[in-house]
Amino acid sequence: MDQNIKFWDRIAKRYSMRPVADEDAYQKKLQTSQQYFQPEMEVLEFGCGTGTTAIIHSSFVKHIQAIDISSKMLEIAQSKVDAANIKNITLQQSSIDDFKVANETYDVVLGLSILHLLADKEQVLAKVHKMLKPGGVFVTNTVCIGDKLKFFKYIAPIGKFLGLLPLVSIFTTEELKDSLTGAGFEIDYQWRKGKDISVFIVAKKNE
Numbered sequence: 429m430d431q432n433i434k435f436w437d438r439i440a441k442r443y444s445m446r447p448v449a450d451e452d453a454y455q456k457k458l459q460t461s462q463q464y465f466q467p468e469m470e471v472l473e474f475g476c477g478t479g480t481t482a483i484i485h486s487s488f489v490k491h492i493q494a495i496d497i498s499s500k501m502l503e504i505a506q507s508k509v510d511a512a513n514i515k516n517i518t519l520q521q522s523s524i525d526d527f528k529v530a531n532e533t534y535d536v537v538l539g540l541s542i543l544h545l546l547a548d549k550e551q552v553l554a555k556v557h558k559m560l561k562p563g564g565v566f567v568t569n570t571v572c573i574g575d576k577l578k579f580f581k582y583i584a585p586i587g588k589f590l591g592l593l594p595l596v597s598i599f600t601t602e603e604l605k606d607s608l609t610g611a612g613f614e615i616d617y618q619w620r621k622g623k624d625i626s627v628f629i630v631a632k633k634n635e
């Protein structure tokens with residue numbers, strides 16, 4: 429995990445300056461997420477990075493708990509939250525694996541561009557399912573490298589060894605959906621733009 433933290437700390441500043449890759453697709457994902465929000469809702473975002481998405485969503489819900497392993501990402505997020513004078517986002521340095529919370533705490537959990545970065549996504553999905561209230565939703569945008577770049581499985585360990593890449597897991601969209609349903613979710617919404625490598629999914633916990 430430490431090597432991962434170092435990787436994300438190192439690229440935090442560059443990451444914060446990177447423009448959104450596809451503004452139209454990003455807006456569609458934001459708006460779709462917001463259709464699930466209500467003003468009294470408690471939200472968790474894990475792997476929040478520099479806080480951009482949490483800040484955009486903050487006026488639609490009661491509170492967003494935003495966590496990330498990288499203190500450098502969180503420093504940037506905190507300065508943006510402070511500059512915008514937002515009071516309902518709490519930032520905390522934690523991995524999703526170590527994050528402690530009572531069952532059925534959240535109405536919505538956001539995991540955006542993060543599931544492919546986890547050592548054990550099945551364990552995390554089971555945890556997310558537990559922390560959601562009945563009827564709650566998990567919103568995820570996930571890079572499914574297995575759909576396209578099958579050879580990447582040979583590159584990823586070398587890139588990680590050299591410190592050029594973080595931990596990266598390789599799976600297809602179908603495998604991701606199996607993992608979500610295996611954790612007890614129903615797929616409520618699924619979208620991807622054209623042949624994009626990322627899929628946007630809203631997965632629901634039964635009432």
Ligand SMILES: C[S@@+](CC[C@H](N)C(=O)[O-])C[C@H]1O[C@@H](n2cnc3c(N)ncnc32)[C@H](O)[C@@H]1O
Nearest residue numbers: 436475476477496497498501522523524540541
């Ligand atoms: C690709 S960035 C995505 C950031 C943001 N969600 C976005 O969509 O722009 C991945 C983020 O997840 C964080 N991260 C990686 N592994 C994590 C873990 N196990 N628990 C929490 N955060 C993690 C990294 O520090 C980084 O900020």
